[in-house]
């Protein structure tokens with residue numbers, strides 16, 4: 536039997552009361568239900584960043600994140616839109632690593648209070664993904680008006696999202712599988 540694809544999910548905000556957590560938990564549930572996937576959830580709120588250093592120099596302080604991305608086949612980033620950009624702690628967590636991301640698939644999930652579902656933060660993330668060596672899949676997920684999308688216990692109120700999630704995960708698996716084959720079979724110069 537083929538080894539499962541290992542795809543961590545990172546929840547990109549430490550904001551008290553963040554709605555993005557409902558989105559991340561929904562993705563955890565849907566990804567866990569897929570037979571080909573193994574996942575691990577990371578939360579930028581759990582990263583205790585030093586105040587006097589940054590980036591790969593301090594990746595040793597975050598061995599779980601480093602080890603997960605070393606063995607990962609891909610990554611899902613759940614990011615809220617803050618002034619059309621991504622939260623600083625998410626960027627700080629991503630900047631901890633570099634070679635660990637190379638030639639791995641990334642799926643972007645935007646969350647916003649407004650009507651565009653984080654489309655603008657996703658556009659802003661794409662050049663960063665490229666610099667990190669991650670390969671952005673063609674399907675995104677957008678959660679607009681997120682405050683109206685989940686019930687008080689975090690339950691999804693609109694089943695229409697499920698089809699989009701399935702398509703997103705199908706594309707992510709395809710790209711992660713293809714890139715795994717490439718990493719295993721084609722020497723990278």
Ligand SMILES: Cc1cc2nc3c(=O)[nH]c(=O)nc-3n(C[C@H](O)[C@H](O)[C@H](O)COP(=O)(O)O)c2cc1C
Pocket residue numbers: 548550552553554555556615616617618619620646647648649650651681682
């Ligand atoms: C600093 C900050 C800036 C924000 N900027 C935007 C924005 O540009 N567009 C938007 O639709 N919502 C914006 N929001 C609202 C968030 O998208 C909203 O809080 C949503 O629930 C997702 O973020 P959350 O996970 O922190 O809840 C902003 C929220 C904060 C805290």
